[in-house]
Amino acid sequence: MSQSAKTSAVIIGASGGIGAALEAALVEEAAFDVVHGFARSRVGSQYLDLLDESSIASAAAHVAGGPPPTLVIVATGLLHAPGRGPEKALRDLDPDWLAQVYAVNAIGPTLIAKHFLPIMPKTGRTVFAALSARVGSISDNRLGGWHGYRASKAALNMLVCNLAIEERRRNDRAIVVTLHPGTVDTALSRPFQANVQASRLFDPERAALQLLDVVEGLKISDSGKLFDFQGELIPF
Template structure:
């Protein structure tokens, strides 16, 4: 075990909880901060709670991994199948959680990363956030908010490389995971493509282990394949 810490935000969600368990089992970190709205009061829509959490983390071992395992897809509002279903409320809800929240996490947690060694900041993205890979349309708010997240991650990678040359910033697509987020949309997904949270977490952490600073700013699928912007 080292004197380093890991931070998982969204630690009570399916993927987040599985990532926490995998990290604990690895024995690689002296401390793991499992943060969430229901567990520790960190609310992505309340910047003061993000800042407070960062302050707490700063008091302990230096974090070398910040994993943002959050996201919203339906939560009372089904993804739009047509532009006729677009509403400002739905768009803003997805942007607040999927884009603005992780961006504010970066604002408060990136200053905690060490400059003298490898450090990773990662956020769950989605293949449907790829503009180049979009063949079906629809799901306007979710797609657009994840595409915006990918741009934020690219910006962060460029800026952080100037002060943290060994840092890696990345987005990760976890696959179709058997959680509440994907449950209404699992019909037609073959069993071998419907992952348990633990399987997804295992794959994502393996991808992270293989990323280098040259990969920073990219978005990667659970199998390590780079997803086009």
């Protein structure tokens, strides 16, 4: 991921398992002059709350003051919270929880794009990626359930597809995608790991490297699509 001119990379959700590992891997690679990590738990110029658009705008303004970002990864997601879990049946649907899941999984990443895509270069290869999930694929849905999570990730996939079309008009070498990291040993997946094969449960460091390898191999024609941790296309 070497760059000839001064550039920066941005990780949104850098306090989470995957986000922290992505930030650390990019710092170690030293392929970018600056690596920005933003999270709700951080302070000052590193603070960003997906549910607060003003904080997103402030973060983008901070990044815009330095080398332009050629890589932005949104490593955020909401599957469960204290007293709340993914719905198993129609009777479990709750409008407040649905709204919260949509806000974090679909609306938040789209607002990141609203403020960060315009500060990415207008020429040359750039990558904007948001973490999605295989369960957000409508055509791959065999089990049902997890209504809010599935639907919000499907919404994210569609929004990113829209963004890819619009961004291509600004920079014809821009790549805008969603990525499925697999099952990663983080707080998000921990309650649901019982039936996951050990070989399919990744530690965050491995997941981060796999995702960065996928990013490295993306082609311009891949923009607007969803890929898994092996670089395989997941149909919407």
